[in-house]
Amino acid sequence: MEKTTFIVGLDGSETGARALAFAMDRAAAIGDCAIVICYVIEWSPFTFQTAEENRERHKRREAEIAMAHERVLNPALTMTRAEGFDIEGIVRHGDAADILDALARERGAKQIIVGRIGARGLKSRLFGGVAGRLAATASVPITIIP
Amino acid sequence: MKCFIMLKLHHIMAALAACLLPGLAAAQEAVSLDERINGIFADYTGWYVGFIFAPFPGTDFSWIALWLVVGAVVFTVYFGAIQFSGFVHSIRLVKGDYSDPNDAGEVSHFQALTTALSGTVGLGNIAGVAVAVSIGGAGATFWMIVAGLFGMATKFTECTLGVKYRNEYPDGSVSGGPMYYMVKGFKERGLPLGGAMAVVFSIFTILGALGGGNMFQANQAHAQISTVVGDYPGWITGVVLALLTFAVIAGGLKSIARVTEKIVPFMGIFYVLVSLLILLINYDQILWAFGQIIEGAFTGLGVVGGFTGALIQGFRRAAFSNEAGIGSAAIAHAAVRTKEPVTEGYVALLEPFIDTVVICTMTALVIVISGVLAQDSATGLYIWNAELGRITTAGDVSGVALTSAAYATAFSWFPVLLMVAVVLFAFSTMISWSYYGLKAWTYLFGEGAVKELIFKIIFCLFIVIGAAASLGPVIDFSDAMLFSMAIVNIIALYCLMPIVKRELHSYRRRLRSGEIVKQPK
Numbered sequence: 001m002e003k004t005t006f007i008v009g010l011d012g013s014e015t016g017a018r019a020l021a022f023a024m025d026r027a028a029a030i031g032d033c034a035i036v037i038c039y040v041i042e043w044s045p046f047t048f049q050t051a052e053e054n055r056e057r058h059k060r061r062e063a064e065i066a067m068a069h070e071r072v073l074n075p076a077l078t079m080t081r082a083e084g085f086d087i088e089g090i091v092r093h094g095d096a097a098d099i100l101d102a103l104a105r106e107r108g109a110k111q112i113i114v115g116r117i118g119a120r121g122l123k124s125r126l127f128g129g130v131a132g133r134l135a136a137t138a139s140v141p142i143t144i145i146p
Numbered sequence: 147m148k149c150f151i152m153l154k155l156h157h158i159m160a161a162l163a164a165c166l167l168p169g170l171a172a173a174q175e176a177v178s179l180d181e182r183i184n185g186i187f188a189d190y191t192g193w194y195v196g197f198i199f200a201p202f203p204g205t206d207f208s209w210i211a212l213w214l215v216v217g218a219v220v221f222t223v224y225f226g227a228i229q230f231s232g233f234v235h236s237i238r239l240v241k242g243d244y245s246d247p248n249d250a251g252e253v254s255h256f257q258a259l260t261t262a263l264s265g266t267v268g269l270g271n272i273a274g275v276a277v278a279v280s281i282g283g284a285g286a287t288f289w290m291i292v293a294g295l296f297g298m299a300t301k302f303t304e305c306t307l308g309v310k311y312r313n314e315y316p317d318g319s320v321s322g323g324p325m326y327y328m329v330k331g332f333k334e335r336g337l338p339l340g341g342a343m344a345v346v347f348s349i350f351t352i353l354g355a356l357g358g359g360n361m362f363q364a365n366q367a368h369a370q371i372s373t374v375v376g377d378y379p380g381w382i383t384g385v386v387l388a389l390l391t392f393a394v395i396a397g398g399l400k401s402i403a404r405v406t407e408k409i410v411p412f413m414g415i416f417y418v419l420v421s422l423l424i425l426l427i428n429y430d431q432i433l434w435a436f437g438q439i440i441e442g443a444f445t446g447l448g449v450v451g452g453f454t455g456a457l458i459q460g461f462r463r464a465a466f467s468n469e470a471g472i473g474s475a476a477i478a479h480a481a482v483r484t485k486e487p488v489t490e491g492y493v494a495l496l497e498p499f500i501d502t503v504v505i506c507t508m509t510a511l512v513i514v515i516s517g518v519l520a521q522d523s524a525t526g527l528y529i530w531n532a533e534l535g536r537i538t539t540a541g542d543v544s545g546v547a548l549t550s551a552a553y554a555t556a557f558s559w560f561p562v563l564l565m566v567a568v569v570l571f572a573f574s575t576m577i578s579w580s581y582y583g584l585k586a587w588t589y590l591f592g593e594g595a596v597k598e599l600i601f602k603i604i605f606c607l608f609i610v611i612g613a614a615a616s617l618g619p620v621i622d623f624s625d626a627m628l629f630s631m632a633i634v635n636i637i638a639l640y641c642l643m644p645i646v647k648r649e650l651h652s653y654r655r656r657l658r659s660g661e662i663v664k665q666p667k
Contacts, residue, residue, distance in 0.1 A: 045254030093251030
């Protein structure tokens with residue numbers, strides 16, 4: 001039988017950590033589960049860049065990915081694995097809601113778990129946060145952690 | 147030839163330094179300083195400008211315009227009118243339809259296109275068009291559009307090669323452009339002289355960066371500021387712009403460059419919207435204006451040189467505006483990390499379309515409709531001012547001042563907005579070209595802080611000269627330098643176009659077979 005997969009959106013904030021704790025709690029209750037934690041670096045292909053920024057872009061991208069692993073994913077992976085969970089960490093660039101939903105479909109996940117307010121509080125409140133947009137558009141069930 | 151040019155350049159620099167330094171210290175001598183710079187400038191560059199724009203033997207058509215047009219036509223035919231057959235695919239690529247999601251976070255096609263457009267959309271579209279129609283009449287617009295459409299194939303060729311033969315360094319940064327495809331592409335095809343051509347191209351790029359990418363920009367920025375705030379010595383604008391540019395390119399004030407690059411696209415969009423609004427208000431004259439453009443294209447409507455006068459001006463200003471065949475876009479586009487170099491060619495072919503076919507045409511239509519070009523009401527022919535060598539215009543102005551006057555007939559506040567736009571466009575183009583020039587400089591002399599600083603100081607010195615000189619000598623020198631880059635670059639493109647064709651065939655085959663597919667949304 002295929003494992004039940006949860007996608008957890010992490011952004012280094014406290015609510016993100018609570019979302020992961022909730023996923024671990026559910027996984028422990030269900031039994032044979034896989035958790036995929038995903039950190040999304042907000043990025044749009046439709047911004048204006050200088051020639052200098054373009055030239056340095058690849059280097060910057062690599063550095064951003066390395067930093068996300070080092071600061072957010074690795075500590076979470078270490079902690080979760082120590083408790084015996086099957087967990088994987090992924091970093092992607094793009095729109096957080098789109099990426100988390102695409103990842104859920106790609107992995108055949110049962111649900112997406114995210115915190116209600118992420119690290120970008122004010123902007124999220126003004127333009128609709130990741131959780132709000134996922135609730136409106138996600139193709140799998142979504143749990144929003146307060 | 148190379149030594150001769152360098153020797154001449156050395157003389158120019160020495161003479162300019164001799165007159166600049168005491169002049170800058172004494173503001174009261176400012177007017178005579180401008181005149182002195184003009185005199186020296188015309189004396190020292192006139193011979194080269196004369197050579198570049200010499201007529202083709204037996205005709206009155208300048209050989210360099212012919213060179214660009216023949217090149218663009220050859221590429222159009224060779225690649226099966228790629229600018230038309232590949233237009234829709236180009237739009238899809240820019241929309242990201244074929245972008246691999248795993249490459250998210252790298253430079254996108256949209257970003258590469260807008261960065262390259264920031265370097266080309268600007269004064270060429272505002273001042274260059276005004277110069278073209280004030281000398282070549284409304285008909286120059288027709289030839290500008292034709293040159294823009296053909297130029298799309300040239301841009302496709304050079305940008306595909308720019309990406310294919312760029313250098314990728316261990317730290318992840320990239321350098322590309324004609325210098326690199328001349329060396330690596332020629333080697334791959336077993337052709338001689340690639341290295342020598344790269345050196346000659348680099349010299350011309352440095353001079354082009356100082357000319358069209360610098361002096362013309364400073365000159366027109368000053369012209370527009372003077373139109374709004376009143377006349378004052380050009381060197382003052384020059385010194386301010388030079389200090390700002392120096393702070394960015396040598397002082398590391400990158401935030402100024404970033405802010406400029408982000409405002410410029412919006413300025414461009416706003417310029418297009420205002421143009422559209424003026425055209426909408428005068429919708430009943432649009433057909434008449436197109437009639438003038440087409441009639442003028444084949445008769446000249448009284449401009450000196452008639453048909454060829456209109457044609458030469460149209461081609462010259464189109465090349466100056468969209469830079470197709472010059473090689474600069476290949477440097478800008480090389481930053482994209484695509485697995486398929488030909489996709490960058492597809493994207494780049496949109497540049498001359500947006501720049502020349504759309505934006506330049508709008509400027510030209512507004513100028514024609516506004517009535518700032520004097521016409522004999524009885525014959526409908528333009529009234530020629532032989533002394534100034536152009537059509538008599540309202541206020542006897544040309545360049546950016548003419549565009550400003552044309553737009554002011556509809557909106558009196560427009561000159562102030564245009565002043566801000568022109569200064570920003572000029573500044574962003576200068577920053578872009580300082581990058582192109584620096585790439586060529588380091589290609590010739592090697593990397594190194596002191597070597598780079600020398601180039602940056604020379605670059606900033608030329609801003610002062612450009613702002614102080616009168617339009618005639620500056621615009622001719624700017625054109626001559628850019629066209630010189632095109633001489634070498636187009637030879638290289640002829641030699642390497644079979645490689646581009648191979649890439650294109652392979653890409654199209656995989657597109658048809660379904661190996662390359664649209665990404666699901």
